[in-house]
Amino acid sequence: MRSVKEPIKNVARRVLSDDSYDQLIGAYAKGLHLVEKYSIASLQNSRRLRRLRNRYPGRRCFIIANGPSLAQMDLTCLKSEITIGSNGLFLIFDKLGFLPTFYTVQDYLVAEGFAEQIQQVTGITKLFPRELEYCLAPDNDTIYFDLLPDPRQRYLDKHKNDNFRPKFSDRLERGAFDGCTVTYLNLQLACYLGCRQIYLIGLDHQYQLPSNVDVTRDAIITSTSDDTSHFHPNYFGKGFRYTTPRVDQMEKAYIVARDFATRKGIEIINATKGGALEVFSRVNFEDIGRT
DSSP states (O other): OOOTHHHHHHHHHHHSOHHHHHHHHHHHHHHHHHHHHTSHHHHHHHHHHHTTTTSSTTOEEEEEOOOGGGGGOOOGGGTTSEEEEEGGGGGGHHHHTSOOSEEEOOOHHHHHHTHHHHHHOOSSEEEEEGGGTTTSOOOTTEEEEOEESOHHHHHHHHTOTTTOOOOOOSOTTTOEEOOSSHHHHHHHHHHHTTOSEEEEESOOOOOOOOTTOOTTSOOEEEOOSOOSSSSSTTTTOTTOEEEOOOHHHHHHHHHHHHHHHHHHTOEEEEOOSSOSOOSSEEOOGGGSOOO
16 A cells, blocks of 8 residues: 555646755654654653663773683673673673673674674663664563664764764763773763773674775675684674675774773773783783772
8 A cells, every 4th residue: 555645746846846856855854853752662761771871980891892802701600790782792692691781782793794693682770872662672671772874974973084074972871982892882871870890892894804804994794604703602703794894994993992981980990811902001801809
């Protein structure tokens, strides 16, 4: 059955100039956006997001990244800590012995590739960009936020390699900024939660890529073998599609995060075993006092 709006649009095309028609369609789209923005579901989502602000004032938290060094670590001691996991971390939930406090995904290829498994993750507060709702459907555990700037501007910003410098947000109800890595999102989340001491683990900051990949440009790669750049061979295993990891841009984002934290009196500490990230001060994971 044809939508009622189609005949109306056809009449509008005939009687209006091109400019007037474009303005009408733009106003219509804006109206739909406002309806969505102020729908009951959207308002409930906004309320849940605002409730996370300063939930853990002055506390410490652990951001669990997905590098291969993670496989060498015993993380069972983090069971009572505030933890933030992401992407394919669900592959080792059994090994962890606990569920992270928060779970995030930012990249659309990761969301599409892991959609079925992510939907089965329950009992964790999950935070996803609103634009991923098409493949990560709402459930009782999911909260959406705006990833800034809009997708088109993000694309343009990422390709201005020399000028790339994302903003940093500690107000997720207003949106989080893209730093070319989900870890940058997780740092913004940790600050939003009110944490003052943020430990990074499993953040190796180095990737083994096919020899024909240009690491200075965004490209979609289809894996042809087991994954050696993450903690599990099935993470981006054979057939998985993912975007070129832009380590150069990630590093710029981490510098922004470090500078923001310094101004706010927040510590970001790298407790990864080895790895190539030297933006943050380091500590041995085993030397961190337990709560």
